Each structure stands twice: as structure tokens, then as C-alpha cells.
Amino acid sequence: MMRAWILPTLLALCGSAVATGLVLGENTGAATALLLVFLVPAGLNSPLLFPKSIGALEAQRRSAVDGRPVVFWRPGCTYCIRLRIRLGRSARQLHWVDIWRDPAGAAAVRTANAGNETVPTVVVAGRPYTNPDPEWVREQLSPAV
Template identity: 35%
Template sequence: MPELSQLTPDEGSITMFTTEWCGYCTRLKGQLKRDGVPFTEIDLEDSPEHVAFVEHVNGGNRTVPTVVFPDGTAATNPSLAEVRARLAS
């Protein structure tokens, strides 16, 4: 499992774990792009080495989208408003 420090994004951006078939992921990606929020996307189907990390931060569940913030915290299926608020703090 990759270390959190390897997945923590730079200030002002997020790391988002997704899958191709996830409608919530598609919605959040579109909102982030429209709002100009920089993000790095990691598709779990293309990067299975990250599955254990997502399960770890989600109590054993492989839930997407999972977002990692610059302060090292994570959120599952956050709203655009939550992402903006957490990046601003």
C-alpha cells in the first residue's frame, strides 16, 4: 500500500481516487474542472496498488470517489463545496 505522504497533493489541489464506471466520480470531476480546482486522478482499475489505501481510509470499503487533501485528510464522495472549503482552510 502506498504511503499517505506519497499520495498527499500540493497545496491548492487534491488527489482523487476513481473508477471509470462511477457516476459520482464523473460528476465531481466535471465540477472540479468547471471550477478550476486542480486534481490528480487515480483510477483504481488502472492502479490496483492503490486499492488497499482506499479501503484503509474507508473502513474496509472500496468507495469512490475518495479525495485526499493537502493536509493529509481524506473524504469520501465530497461535494464541490466541501472540497473548496477544505482547500481554503
């Protein structure tokens, strides 16, 4: 779990250190702008951007019941961030599995991607799709909603 927070924490700490130096030099405008430059990527790379993750086995069980897709992702993945942002509110309807927190999820992704942990991997009706178009993923929700 800690691995998911390393990059956002480093970005926030570095931005804070640089901004503090600028504030001490009485350049508060530049400090504010620079702090935002560091905090925005920190927020985008944090697990907070994504719906709460569940385990792979629980996600597969829920998907079998409600027919909604399962998304395997990891923090810091730009393609996962793109998928999450482009799905908007629809993202909350999917079952999200953080492969860094769930070894079974990582194993499922490796099985689907010839041994690679390529994310996002979306499983629809038991069939995996690697880095699918967000619009296509949204269409897969239509029958389930």
C-alpha cells in the same frame, strides 16, 4: 486498464448496431437520435472525461509538495462523474488516481473506507473524505492556488 473501457465500448457498439439497422431501414433521423442516446453515456463513462491519472504514490508525493488534494476514482462511477463535472476546470488542479489502474490506489481507498472501494475518496492533508461535496473540494484548492 481494459476494464475501464468495457462499458463505453459496449454502449458505442450497441448504439452503432441499432443505428445501422435504422439507417438500412431508411430512418436516418431516428438513427442519429438513437446513436446520440448511446454515445453520450459512453463518453460520460469513459476515462477521457477525467484528467490523466497518476499512481497513488506519485499523487501522494505531489500532494505533499503542492498541498493539492488527491482524488481516488474509477470509470463508470456516477459520483465520480458528478464530482468531475461540478468541479469544472478546477478538476485539472487535483491529483487523480484511477483505482482500477493502480493497485496501491485501490488499497489506499480500502484502508480509508473500512475495506470498501468507495469512490470518490478525496484525500486532503493526509485525511480521507468519502464522496465530499464538490464545492467543498473546490474550497480546498483555494489556498494551493
